[in-house]
Amino acid sequence: MSLPSYFWKVNGVVMPTPDSCPITEYDLDSGDTGRPESGVLHRERVRSNVGNYDMAFTKLSVEEAETIREAIAPASIEVQVWFLGRYVTRTMYAGDRSFELVTTSDGKQYYNLTFTLSEY
Numbered sequence: 345m346s347l348p349s350y351f352w353k354v355n356g357v358v359m360p361t362p363d364s365c366p367i368t369e370y371d372l373d374s375g376d377t378g379r380p381e382s383g384v385l386h387r388e389r390v391r392s393n394v395g396n397y398d399m400a401f402t403k404l405s406v407e408e409a410e411t412i413r414e415a416i417a418p419a420s421i422e423v424q425v426w427f428l429g430r431y432v433t434r435t436m437y438a439g440d441r442s443f444e445l446v447t448t449s450d451g452k453q454y455y456n457l458t459f460t461l462s463e464y
Contacts, residue, residue: 352425354415360408368396397461409455436461
């Protein structure tokens with residue numbers, strides 16, 4: 345399998361590659377899911393494989409950080425991401441963003457950035 349030419353796009357625009365991106369998928373159950381007095385689970389799954397992508401970047405230039413910031417700002421974004429050897433497209437939103445300014449010993453400034461993309 346060959347490596348992808350990019351890791352992710354937002355609304356069709358290629359974004360900088362994250363340094364790490366742990367992906368969590370979970371199931372959504374209805375409000376009727378639970379355990380009665382018998383202790384046996386009655387599960388009503390309404391959706392499976394809902395994704396959360398924990399994006400982490402280090403040493404982004406100001407321009408790269410701003411590109412990502414602007415791309416993930418809308419309430420809803422279309423994200424195409426490399427996952428399990430193929431691209432998947434998901435409608436997502438970005439959670440809280442954390443920007444950390446890092447200054448090197450030679451005076452250069454970079455940003456570390458973390459946020460979570462959650463699937464609708």
